[in-house]
Each structure stands twice: as structure tokens, then as C-alpha cells.
Amino acid sequence: MPVMEDIAWNVVEKSDVAKNTTNPIRNVVDRLKIPPNPEKTVISLGLGDPTAFGNLQVPVQAVKAVQKTLLAHQSNGYPPAVGYEKTRAAIARRYTRPEAPLEANDVIVTSGCSGALEMAFSALAHAGQTILLPQPGFSLYKTLCDNKGIKVKYYRLIPERNWEVDLAHVEELLDDSVAGWLINNPSNPCGSVYSRQHLIKCKELAAKHRLMIVADEIYEDMVFSPNEFHPMALLEPRIPLLACGGLAKRFLVPGWRVGWILIHDQSHALNQIRGALVDLAGIILGANSIMQAAIPDIFEHVPESFHQEVNQYIGHNADIAYDCLADTPGLSLLRPQGALYMMVGWQVDRFGFEDDVQICERLISEESVLCLPGTIFGMKNYIRIVYCAPPEMIEEATGRIKAFCARHYRQ
Ligand SMILES: Cc1ncc(COP(=O)(O)O)c(C=O)c1O
Numbered sequence: 001m002p003v004m005e006d007i008a009w010n011v012v013e014k015s016d017v018a019k020n021t022t023n024p025i026r027n028v029v030d031r032l033k034i035p036p037n038p039e040k041t042v043i044s045l046g047l048g049d050p051t052a053f054g055n056l057q058v059p060v061q062a063v064k065a066v067q068k069t070l071l072a073h074q075s076n077g078y079p080p081a082v083g084y085e086k087t088r089a090a091i092a093r094r095y096t097r098p099e100a101p102l103e104a105n106d107v108i109v110t111s112g113c114s115g116a117l118e119m120a121f122s123a124l125a126h127a128g129q130t131i132l133l134p135q136p137g138f139s140l141y142k143t144l145c146d147n148k149g150i151k152v153k154y155y156r157l158i159p160e161r162n163w164e165v166d167l168a169h170v171e172e173l174l175d176d177s178v179a180g181w182l183i184n185n186p187s188n189p190c191g192s193v194y195s196r197q198h199l200i201k202c203k204e205l206a207a208k209h210r211l212m213i214v215a216d217e218i219y220e221d222m223v224f225s226p227n228e229f230h231p232m233a234l235l236e237p238r239i240p241l242l243a244c245g246g247l248a249k250r251f252l253v254p255g256w257r258v259g260w261i262l263i264h265d266q267s268h269a270l271n272q273i274r275g276a277l278v279d280l281a282g283i284i285l286g287a288n289s290i291m292q293a294a295i296p297d298i299f300e301h302v303p304e305s306f307h308q309e310v311n312q313y314i315g316h317n318a319d320i321a322y323d324c325l326a327d328t329p330g331l332s333l334l335r336p337q338g339a340l341y342m343m344v345g346w347q348v349d350r351f352g353f354e355d356d357v358q359i360c361e362r363l364i365s366e367e368s369v370l371c372l373p374g375t376i377f378g379m380k381n382y383i384r385i386v387y388c389a390p391p392e393m394i395e396e397a398t399g400r401i402k403a404f405c406a407r408h409y410r411q
Helices: 024-031 060-072 085-095 112-124 140-147 167-173 196-209 271-284 289-293 295-301 304-325 356-367 391-408
Strands: 107-110 130-135 151-158 178-184 213-216 241-246 259-264 331-333 341-346 382-386
Touching: 024 356, 060 289, 060 295, 085 107, 085 259, 085 289, 085 295, 107 112, 107 271, 112 140, 112 178, 112 213, 112 241, 112 259, 112 271, 130 140, 140 151, 151 167, 167 196, 196 213, 259 271, 289 295, 304 331, 304 341, 304 391, 356 382, 356 391
Parallel strands: 130 151, 130 178, 178 213, 213 241
Antiparallel strands: 107 259, 241 259, 331 341, 341 382
């Protein structure tokens, strides 16, 4: 028997797929491993995980629904690849509207919204084709495309106009290779919520160019009064659309890994795409069986008041963060309207910093506050603030950021 070390193994380097699968968050966060200031406790405003601080609790009705499902011993086998029929039906019931009707057949249950996005991109584009992505935007979009050899082009969001889509820029980017257009509303990382009029303009542009929209609505209805969320499917409902969503944010359970694709296709333009999604679902066999089986019960029993309270709590935190930083010389920011995020622009030359990555390094080393640099989301010289920590921590952290600004700002 040869010694193992002597064997020339075939597998000597990463596969091309692995090489093409990079997570930009990791690359940048690894650069931020700076020892924090020992005099101050670290406050992380970095990750969009609403469970991180224990202050936002999963609805008790959802926990009971999962318990009941487990004890029933009926959901331990492989679910159908596209999800249990009763789960698909419950999701369809929740989202169906007279102007945009949905049936169980129009729903694919996926492993998180990430799984939904992956399947939507794979169904729409093959290697070498292009998906249009927002800039700034959630970095996973590019990772999913790179992994499949799908090209990406970024369209601008306009900070001065509530981070709306620069529609003229979208038109400039169009060519024969473009197979899909990702629109994220409410937005990670901007915290913006689009008006009805703006969303209609987006859909009209899609119709003009026969461009398939993938709507990432994982933050659906996570909006702060008086803002309103408009599901894209309900506006110009005859224009086909794949809407991606999930339980993660609204029900405060990102670890449960349940998401879905809603296929809105009144004109039957998506028959091939529908088939593709069914085929692609066969790779992973959807979401965890227990969690997806609990969905009908979760939807039936978690009261609307739960979501309203969460929105109020998070919206209040957003106001604390915004009000603290709004008038700070050298910063530019908009009051968040929804989701969990706020982007803060920095006049870096006024502060004597190189860029947003350096700002984040200095914030952690001087103030023990962790934020992610906008570079991760494609927006240099911005930082992203997550405001789901308890209000007193948000107050403390943004107060430290303000003091940091006062110390470094030069007239
Ligand atoms: C904009 C956006 N889309 C999709 C996802 C992924 O959601 P899930 O955790 O359900 O995979 C996230 C998660 O943070 C997100 O911010």
C-alpha cells in the first residue's frame, strides 16, 4: 500500500466553476479584520440578519406551525421538486389578486430567495448571455451569474432621485445578449421603496424591449409608514414577470431557507421558462420539507399585526440612524423607506480618507462600529448601515459615527 502523500492526485486545483464563484462580501470583510478599540464594545451594523441581536423574535405562531408539522411525521420524505402542492397553493392564495391571478402551478418553492434567484437566472440566460443588475445592488446577483458564465451589466440607480432606476441607462445597455433585468424593491442596500409611477415606467420599458423582469421582492411589505409597497406584478399585469420572494425577512427566519418564484404570465409567453424552472427545481428538490410544509399554517396564523409591529420597530430604528447622521457635514443620506438598510455617502477628500473600505477600517479600529463598504454593492465612497439592532445600540453606534466624522472632517 503506497503512502497517501506519494499518490499523484488528479484533483490538484480548483475547478473553473469554483474559481468563478467568489463572494465579494468575504473579500472585503477579510480586509477589515482590524483589532477593535478595547475601550468600546463592538457594534455590528454589518449584516442583514434580523435575528442577529435577539431583539426581533420569530412569530410564535410560526414556531408552533413548525412544531406541529414535525410532530405530525408526515413531511420527512423528499418533497416534490417544485414544492408540496399545499405549500404552492398557500403561497398562490396569499399573492393572488384579481388583476394578477396565481394558482399553485404558478409557484415554485425554492431554497431561500437565493435559490429562487439562481433558478430564475439559470432559466432565463445561458452562458454568454447578460443579466442587467442594479448598481448599487445585492452582491449575490453577480456571484450567481459568474458561477454560470452568465455576463452581467450594471445599470445605475440615482441617489438624488430616491435611488430610482436610471431608465435611460438601462436602454443604453440593451443589446441582443440581454436576457433579463433584475429589479430589487424595496432595496438592499439603499433602503428605498419605489413609487407606483416609477415601477410602471420600468414595466413599460420592459414591454417596449420585450425584456424579462426578475423582481426581487424579498423585502415585500417591509416598508415604513407612510411609504407603500407595490408588488411589480400588479402594475401593468399583462407584462410577464418572475417575482422572487421568501420567508427570510418578513417572518424573521433567514435560516429556515424557504423562498419561492411566482410565475406571472397572463399571455402564456413563459411556457418554456416555466418548463425550465421545473427542470431546474429537480436539482436540489426545493426547500426543507418541514419548513415548507408549515407554510400554510404560518400564513394562516401569523397575524398582520406581527408584521406591522416589526415594521414600526425597524422604521423607528431607521429614523434614529437617519436623524443622528442627517446633518453631518461631509455625509449624504436619504431617510430609509423600507428593508433594513441605509446608504451613507462620504465626501472622502474632506475626511482625508482614500475610500469607503478605509472608512470602514477606521470606523472599526477607532469606534468599534462595523459597517460594510459600499464597494461591496458596487458603490464606492458609500457605506451601508443595517438598523435592526436594538434602538439604544443604533443610537450609540450612529453617535460614534457622528463623533468620528466631527474628528476627521476638514472644512
Ligand atoms: C436583496 C436580497 N435578495 C435576496 C436575498 C436572499 O434571501 P434568502 O436569505 O431568502 O436567500 C437577500 C438576503 O439578504 C437580499 O438582501
